[in-house]
Amino acid sequence: MDSIIDEATATRIVQFEKERVLPGTSIAVVVFTVLGALLVALGITLIVAENWDDIPRTGRIIISFLPILLGQVLLLLSIFRYPGSLAWKEASASFLLLTTGATLALISQVFQLQGTLSEFLLLWIVCVAPLVFISRASASAILFIILGSWFTILAYWQPVNTWHVLWILAVPILFFLLYIASQESKRAVAIAFGWLIPLSLALSLGHAFSHTESWAFIAYMAFFQISILFSTHRWIAHPTGWKTGMDFIGFIGSVVMLFMLTKKFFLREITEELKWAELFSQPESWIVLILLVGVWLFLLLKSSEKGRIVQYLFPAFLLSLGISFADVDAGLIFSNLFVLLFSVNMISRGIRNKVLLTLNTGLLMFSVLVIMRFFDYNLSFVIRGIAFLIIGGLFFVANRMVLRRGKEEEHAA
């Protein structure tokens, strides 16, 4: 059999791989080192907690500082002594992030500090935010995102009045997180970022519109579209890793928003409640909205994948709203026709490209649209029954068609 490459090239490739995989840089080593760091941090806290009350206050203050000092020493070692080691970088950053929280918690216990959990989390976030920039470690960035998400969820029930701190932190951190996440070349970590970042942002976005809820609808649509567009960019090191989460969240969110526009009562309410004066009375609302629309436009223009209908859902969404301001019924017809067109487009693309997921998603959307309209109008059971039979039949026929084409092409090859 002919070789694809000659022996000399093969030898060079083997040599290159051997030199490339250095000790401490394989993903398994990094993961287990980080896990070890997490467990050690938790273990220190638990051991100290055992005889806490028997220690005099001065002793307890000193012990409270030990976890954070240890974390800082490890961070200094990783930067000054072992700058090339990925395992050191990831483990020391994660360890410091957790021990900072442990120190703050221990100090709270020493002085019987009251306050809500959301206030504690905000203080913890402020204390570790610079670590994200300094360490550029993926593990600590992931932990930081989890911490931030926990805070934003809690803050809906336990609000804090230091929101200006959060907004000052949020924008640079967000951009930096996106930068380091986009440079992440390991698939597993890219997948984690692809899910965590959009979920976390989706949870947080509501805070900017707590007093302008109607405008949140538009902001969320822009955000979901950004999710879809983001992973198509050339500067993402591992686009397929990112796509898994961002595409899914963006697509589901966009489709849900579009379906909401197909309901008359919702369309009427939203057009009545959208008021410019309300938006501009809340700086955090209009700034975030302008930012989202600007980012969406930028990503759309720079996208490396053009021509996908899913990327143009936001203009269609805005157009539907715009038409509804003049005439709600006209807007309703437009949004229903657009959703119909979108689902038919997905069905045809699924058949053309032989992708079952796309085909079935399109069929599902079509079915949901038909079912929703059935609830709006008084149709007889016979007509509904016939319609469901037709749709069910379409599912079988379309899937079978795609599978058969795939098999024919395999045999032809």
Add this chain to the structure above:
Amino acid sequence: MQHRWLKPAVVIFIVFQLLIAGNIVYNEISVGGLGKEYKFLCTYYDPVQPFVGRYLELNPGSPCVPVRDSATDKSTSYFVVLKDSGGFHYPDYITYKRPESSIGYLEINQNTRISWFNLRVRDCKTVNYPFTRFYLAAEDAPRAEKLVNESLRDTSTQVWISVNIYRGKYQVNDVFINGKSLKASLNN
């Protein structure tokens, strides 16, 4: 490849973290050292509230206190001026302007934005004291809860929280049952 700014940035970051933690410790030591002791009687609390983690949930009450002046839309906290009555302390009135340091008062943060409702001058405002938790070792918690519960039900005993207050800032000292520290009661 490391950037030139990384090493000084790490040092600044470490100092920043230690300053924040150190500032908390310094403030609390100041309140403890310079503050005056105030005693707040505890009332019976909801027995179905679970003992969460390592703290004891207490209820110093939620009185409706007269308001002397009105809030502004920038007010993020209010001040509860305290009075002594029979060795225990109670809220006298609420003001949105910080009182003089010679007067004993508590600063309570409002975590919700001032709405048009709160901007009106109202007759009284419900005060939610910020100190409702007392931390202690997990193994002492069940006994502490039982002891405090029984003491609160017994009308002949008094349970109070001792709090140091200095210029509106507070620090919880201890819980007392008829003048005896809770910790001492648990050790007996």
